Amino acid sequence: MTAFGKLVRTTAFRLTLFYLFLFALFAASLVGYFAWNTRRLITEQITTTVNAEVGEITDIYNRRGLRGLVFNIESRALRPGSNLYLVTTPTGVAIAGNVGSLAPGVISTIGWSETAYRRLEDQDRSDHRALVRVTELPDGIRLLIGRDLDERRRMFVIVAKAAQWSVLVVVVLGILGGIFVARRVLQRIDAMTGTTQRIMTGDLSGRLPVGRSGDELDRLAENLNAMLERIEALMKGLKEVSDNIAHDLKTPLTRLRNRAEDALAKSSCEADYRAALERTIEESDGLIRTFNALLMIARAESGQARGNMDDFDAADVASGIHELYEPLAEDDGMTLRLKTAPAPLHGNRELIGQALANLVENAIKYGKPAQAPQPGTVVSLDTRQILIEARREGDTVLLSVTDHGPGIPEADRKHAVERFVRLDSSRSQPGSGLGLSLASAVATLHGGELRLSDAHPGLVATLAIPFRNGASERLAAQTLDVPQKVA
Incomplete structure (x- = not known):
């Protein structure tokens, strides 16, 4: 297709022609x-x-009679640029005036009419047009007075020519403007097309050009660029996940195989085989938990869990997690406290509960004081406490877990929520590095975020999820008079 063919096929050019026609x-x-x-x-x-x-x-005729009428008509007919005058007998014979001929039947028609005529002094044979009025005077005398319509015709010709030139100028300027607009739009569309073609070949770093006008094409390009950035981040994350899965699961799978091989080679009795199988099952359970966490993160990030959302009180979720993990915390020498207020929420209860459980597990694992106490030193109970909170703050529901451990340096907090990431201080503890990643994905699914901040000392991990009025009115009414609960 030629460049001109592409130009005239553009929507901008067609719209220009349409509006040009209307204009x-x-x-x-x-x-x-x-x-x-x-x-x-x-x-x-x-x-x-x-x-x-x-x-x-008519007044002159009534006062001075026919002689006075003829004298007055002859006087008026001699004036330059005068009207048309004609006085005739009842039979149509001309008595006075400046009209040489009229169209047949005009003089016998009383009232207004438009007719062709010639003056007495006209040398040419061409007829002119006039608007005349025929009046019947006493004694049957007919009086015709009219005016030439040449002025009206010339005015119409002037207006018609002006209209022709105006329409011609509008059409020419409209077509030129349409070509200019269509070329400008086509250049931008071609630039976008070239970028999309590079993206389709695998170059996800390409971005659509954005101008300075802020028009609809710029807004479209900005939205598409945001979408491309999201796609690039997802593809990069997918590659990192694939690499991390291959790297982090290779060790437990190898260990699992080696233990099975050792059991076959070295076990000599049923007890040895049973112990080897128990270790194999334990290792397999760890792998299954890792894959379940990955599947849950994938569900959260893809939005598949939105279909299971319902109304519930986030305080009930926090109470359930506190009851579940309180014995585990006590076994580890920690104290798990609960502080809740009514916090009606609309979301996926299972995922939010799992995200909060991950934060509590991390606090139990890594929330111990950074330095071991000296022998004989009395340890403050506050440093061994983990606080679970659920409350509403403005238009946001906050689910937070606070510990008094070493915390996470501010420079590492963004990196800490990535999959399979384990900071140096946590490598000695068992885990897969998916807990914070799952919590962040669940918060994003609900339109919120995972916030990591200092507890001075320690870490405050908070799930901040937007509150939705229409979805939680019933729960808000039920929990309005419930006092704040502290455990």
């Missing part, structure tokens, strides 16, 4: 309305002038 039609209608009103105005001026002269001449 030309509007301009022609406006000029036509102006011409019609000009014609009507000239006609009204003629009728007003003629009616005034008819009244004057």
